[in-house]
Amino acid sequence: MEFCDKCHSIMVPVKTKDGRGNYLVCRKCGRKMYKSVKNFKITEHTKSDKKVVVIDKDINSLPKTTKMCPKCENTEAFYWLVQTRSMDEPPTQFFKCTKCGYTWREYK
Numbered sequence: 001m002e003f004c005d006k007c008h009s010i011m012v013p014v015k016t017k018d019g020r021g022n023y024l025v026c027r028k029c030g031r032k033m034y035k036s037v038k039n040f041k042i043t044e045h046t047k048s049d050k051k052v053v054v055i056d057k058d059i060n061s062l063p064k065t066t067k068m069c070p071k072c073e074n075t076e077a078f079y080w081l082v083q084t085r086s087m088d089e090p091p092t093q094f095f096k097c098t099k100c101g102y103t104w105r106e107y108k
């Protein structure tokens with residue numbers, strides 16, 4: 001059972017339109033949260049000391065949010081969550097600028 005991090009209501013799982021995965025939607029405020037998407041592969045590799053995130057997925061199927069790109073100051077970005085560490089830790093939120101493609105992450 002998952003709860004909305006905004007209003008703490010119960011979130012219900014919904015299948016994506018293409019049927020490849022599912023996400024959770026808050027019944028009260030409509031907040032969406034991605035849980036698991038099949039065939040969603042994210043690989044990280046280290047380039048010098050900078051971590052580069054590679055997304056092996058059709059980026060256009062990801063939800064968008066209002067987020068300022070630290071590189072070009074565009075205000076719209078794709079986002080998704082990845083459980084990078086152990087399950088009892090919060091997932092990492094990734095953003096990808098819709099304009100320049102810059103990808104960054106935020107720890108919740």
Ligand SMILES: [Zn+2]
Nearest residue numbers: 004007026029
């Ligand atoms: Zn909510």
Ligand SMILES: [Zn+2]
Nearest residue numbers: 069072097100
């Ligand atoms: Zn950008």
